[in-house]
Amino acid sequence: MSTCHNPSSEPxxxxxxLKVALVGSPNVGKSSVFxxxxxxxxxxxxxxxxxxxxxxxxxxxxxxxxxxxxTPGMYSLHSITEEERVARAILLQEKPDVVLHVxxxxxxxxxxxxxxxxxxxxxxxxxxxxxxxxxxxLGIDIDTDLLSxxxxxxxQKTAANLGRGINELKQAVLNYQPVCLNLPVxxxxxxxxxxxxxxxxxxxxxxxRKLSPRAIALLLLRDDTxxxxxxxxxxxxxxxxxxxxxxxRASINQTPAYLLAVxxxxxxxxxxRKVMTQRADDKPPFxxxxxxxxxxxxxxxxxxxxxxMVMYFFVGVFGAGTLVGWLEExxxxxxINPWLQDVLxxxxxxxxxxxxxxxxxxxxxxxxTYAIGIILPIVSTFFIIFSIIEDSGYLPRLAMLVDRLxxxxxLNGRAVIPIVLGLGCDTMATIVTRTQETKRERVITTLLLxxxxxCSAQLGVIFGILSVSTGMILTWLGVVLLVFLLVGYLxxxxxxxxxxxxxxxxxxxxxxxxxxxxxxxxxxxxxYLMEVIPFFLLASVVLWAGxxxxxxxxxxxxxxxxxxxxxxxxxxxxxxxxxxxxxxFGAAGLYDLATEGILFGNGLLVSAVVMTLFVPCxxxxxxxxxxxxxxxALAIAGFIFPFAFLVGLVLDRTLxxxxxxx
Numbered sequence: 001m002s003t004c005h006n007p008s009s010e011p012x013x014x015x016x017x018l019k020v021a022l023v024g025s026p027n028v029g030k031s032s033v034f035x036x037x038x039x040x041x042x043x044x045x046x047x048x049x050x051x052x053x054x055x056x057x058x059x060x061x062x063x064x065x066x067x068x069x070x071t072p073g074m075y076s077l078h079s080i081t082e083e084e085r086v087a088r089a090i091l092l093q094e095k096p097d098v099v100l101h102v103x104x105x106x107x108x109x110x111x112x113x114x115x116x117x118x119x120x121x122x123x124x125x126x127x128x129x130x131x132x133x134x135x136x137x138l139g140i141d142i143d144t145d146l147l148s149x150x151x152x153x154x155x156q157k158t159a160a161n162l163g164r165g166i167n168e169l170k171q172a173v174l175n176y177q178p179v180c181l182n183l184p185v186x187x188x189x190x191x192x193x194x195x196x197x198x199x200x201x202x203x204x205x206x207x208x209r210k211l212s213p214r215a216i217a218l219l220l221l222r223d224d225t226x227x228x229x230x231x232x233x234x235x236x237x238x239x240x241x242x243x244x245x246x247x248x249r250a251s252i253n254q255t256p257a258y259l260l261a262v263x264x265x266x267x268x269x270x271x272x273r274k275v276m277t278q279r280a281d282d283k284p285p286f287x288x289x290x291x292x293x294x295x296x297x298x299x300x301x302x303x304x305x306x307x308x309m310v311m312y313f314f315v316g317v318f319g320a321g322t323l324v325g326w327l328e329e330x331x332x333x334x335x336i337n338p339w340l341q342d343v344l345x346x347x348x349x350x351x352x353x354x355x356x357x358x359x360x361x362x363x364x365x366x367x368x369t370y371a372i373g374i375i376l377p378i379v380s381t382f383f384i385i386f387s388i389i390e391d392s393g394y395l396p397r398l399a400m401l402v403d404r405l406x407x408x409x410x411l412n413g414r415a416v417i418p419i420v421l422g423l424g425c426d427t428m429a430t431i432v433t434r435t436q437e438t439k440r441e442r443v444i445t446t447l448l449l450x451x452x453x454x455c456s457a458q459l460g461v462i463f464g465i466l467s468v469s470t471g472m473i474l475t476w477l478g479v480v481l482l483v484f485l486l487v488g489y490l491x492x493x494x495x496x497x498x499x500x501x502x503x504x505x506x507x508x509x510x511x512x513x514x515x516x517x518x519x520x521x522x523x524x525x526x527x528y529l530m531e532v533i534p535f536f537l538l539a540s541v542v543l544w545a546g547x548x549x550x551x552x553x554x555x556x557x558x559x560x561x562x563x564x565x566x567x568x569x570x571x572x573x574x575x576x577x578x579x580x581x582x583x584x585f586g587a588a589g590l591y592d593l594a595t596e597g598i599l600f601g602n603g604l605l606v607s608a609v610v611m612t613l614f615v616p617c618x619x620x621x622x623x624x625x626x627x628x629x630x631x632x633a634l635a636i637a638g639f640i641f642p643f644a645f646l647v648g649l650v651l652d653r654t655l656x657x658x659x660x661x662x
Contacts (some may be wrong), residue, residue, distance in 0.1 A: 017065040020173055021096035023087060023118070025111065026073035027396065027507040028104040029130040031055075032160035034070040035519060037170065054086065061170040069096065077117040077215065078222045078257070083434070085226065091123060092210050098124050098176050100169070105129040105142060105157070106508065108276060112268035113261070116185050119153060122212035126154045126172055133159040134508055139279030147275040161516055185267045188259050194221060194248045201241050202231065220245060221256040287509040294397040304398065311385055311423070319381030321460060328373035337365050356544050367540035371533045378460075379425050379528055380521065386421065387520040391512035395420070400506070409485060410492020411436075415445050422453035427535075427620045428528075429453070430627055440497025446628055447491055447636050450616040451643070452484040454583070461587035462608050465594055472605045472662055479609050483647060535619035542618075543578070552577065566645050567652035568607045571598050575607075576614060583617045601662050602655050606648045613644035 020037070024030045038057030055070035071090050072083030091099065101118055103111035108129070118125045129135075129142060148155040156172050158165035186192065198217035211219075219227045220241060232238050248256055293299040341358045348354040358365050389395060395417055403413030414436055422429035426449045433442045433449075454462065466472040546552040555577050560570040571593055579586020590607050593599035599607060615637050616624065624633040655662070 017067060018061075018098065018173065019067050019069065019094065019096045020098045020100060021069045021071055021090060021094070022100050022102055023071050023074060023091070023114075024102035024128075025075050025104075025114070027393075028102050028111070029160050030070060030073070030102045032516070033100070033102050033128065033130060033158065033166075033169075034068060036158075036160045036163055036166045037066075038068050054090070061174055064174060066173070069094070074114070076114055077121060077211075078219055078224050091121070095210050096124070098126060098173050100126050100128050100173070102128045102130050104131050104507065105135040106131060106138060106140060108142065109265075109268045109272040112271060113264035115151065115153075116264050116267065117215065117218075119151065120185070120212065120218065121215035124176060126156060126169075126176060127151065128169060129155060129157045130160055132157045132165070133162055134510065141277050143275045147271070150271060150274065161513055185263055187263045188252075190248060190251055191221065191256060191259055191263075194244055194256070197244045198241060201237055201244075218260060221248065222260060223255075223257065291393075291397060291506070291509050294394065295400045297401070300397070300401040304401065307389065307394070311382075314385050315378060315381045315460075317460070319378045319460075323377035323381065324374050327377055328369065332369045332373040337369065340364055352548055355548075356541070359544060359547075361540050361543035361547055363537050363540045363544075366543065367537040368533075371536040375425075375536075376525075376528070378455075379428075380525060382423075382425065383521040383524045384517060387517040387524075388512045390520070391510065391516055393507045393509045396506050408492075409448070409488025410444050410495070411441055411488070415441065418445055418449065419453060422449045422455065423459065426450065426453055426455050426616060427623050428524075430620055430623045433627065438497055440495055443495055443497075443628060443632060444488060444491050446624060446632075447639075448484060448488055450620060450624065450636050451487060451613055451640050452480055454480075454612050458583045458587050458612070461591055462612060465587065465591050465604065465608055468604075469662055472608075475605060475662075476608050476612070479647065479651060480612055483613060487643075535622060539618050562645055566606060566610065566648040567656075568603050568610065568648070569593070569598055572607055576611070579611060579614055580618060583611065583614060586614065587611050602652060602660070605655075605662055606652045609651055610644050610648035613640065613647055615641050615644070 022030050022034055034055060034057065038059045054072070057068045057070075059066050059068065069090060071087035074084040074087040076084070077088055090096075099118060101115055103115070115125070115127055127147070129144065135142070142157075144155045144157060154172050154176065156165060156169045158169055160166065187195075195214060195217040198220060199213045202216045202220070203213045216227060216231075220231075223245075228238070228241070231241065245256070252259065294303050337358070344358050344364075345354055348357070355362060357363055360366065398420070399413030399416045401413070402416050406412055406415050418429040418432040418436070421432050429449050430446055433445045436442050436445060462476070463473065466476055543552065546555070556573045559573040559576060563573050563576065564570050572590060575586045575589025575593070578589060587608075590599060590604075590611060594604055615621070621633060621637060624636065628636075
């Protein structure tokens, strides 16, 4: 049995501008390959109709124009998550000239099933064995020539993080020619007969003809509802298709999807035995022992505490303290803002117009000062340390460690990634919830981020406020953690939807490379500057307008009775109103009141708790609308606002009832 990859008989490079798609599972170094192929000429955009980012880069290989598309991570052509659906849609709709399937060479056996699926789909595949440096360090050798012959597709070795093999990969793309080859997997007779019966029914259907009819038939046998819907839209004979699938299910003990997976896995095992050899080593290396310790409940918790401590000192103390103090107080406070206030004050004689730029709520004195002077150093330090943690391979192990705890609140270990990110910036973390499998999980995580996860800037200020008493810090931490678990538990029972299974690749531990860390940090800061700063400018304009028409005073006066009822001095109303625009700024307002002696004792603790749980800042709220929609975002904000004050009220009354005066 054979298939052909590409109807053209010319090398891919001869067709003009090449479109190259990168596909592969998460944590295989796909992004490193992408950056090595494209340099920094990258465009990030949502895939149409979704919130999933797709990275595109234009470059040239030896003078040939090339567009490289980095698709979201996928474990199979049978897509489950939104990211997998987008990755497959790119293959279906954009028809790349060459598909680079990037795999972790160390885990070739686990990676090969999707290679088989791509080959079965008739796609122009080059198999990229990435992380060869780590593979060879483990004493693993792979016969790439034999592997290429067995699969019938080109095979290239790379160590993209070191830049090795990239030039050879570019040349392989340019030299790629369609070939006819033997199909890699022959399935159970019942499956093959069903495929043969389905082929006439799915052949030449417009929406799916960019995949081979055999691949379409196999996806139908996996109960792929998206493919079935596309065929339905094309007017295919769905009743006949469903009849064949029903007959297959009735004739076997297992599901067709299970049989397909077993056959592919068996074929992968046989292939690895042929092409891979490994040096015997009796003792597990140190990093293997460390890896196990990170996932053990006791040692893993201690390591997590150490990691959080490092993050606190680097982001909270150094970023939010030292760097922010210098930028905000010295650079903006002593030089930039006074100079601009002097220059613009003379150029713009109308005070209300001048205030738009240099007033208390001006786009320069408030918007840019906060965005550049306060938030930029905090997110920069957070991005640096997060990139180090990410490149080290710690996050998947942390997900394994907390999986059991997170199941209590309706999530799984995968949610730890946006939650940890939220300690740096909840706005960015809300976007990262896209990596979660189901809509239900994304809604719960978004709710918890908005409610109980303080961003690093806010966290630093609150620690500063409460540092007068260890009891205050511990009480604040206990209340926030209790709210996190209680609300998560209740939300998991009230919010309907599919519960996701937990599956995560565990990459090897590795020492992060400085160049990679800086590259990732730079790319994330680009995102921050382009997408987040406009929110700060918008917030300052809204505040300026509210102040100009008196609306701001009305809001402050309306909030004062609520503030006082929960045991907080009325003067704190301004901090809470402005806290909606930046929660850390609201916390800073509390800090001022504390230093002036207005806010202290129980009122200070209650204020810190309410400010932590208070409604998300405007940037996070706008991203919530973008990611979850108006209704969900408003429902979350509508719940959080009274709930935060309710928790403050309960805390205040409990302290009084117990006779506690902090």
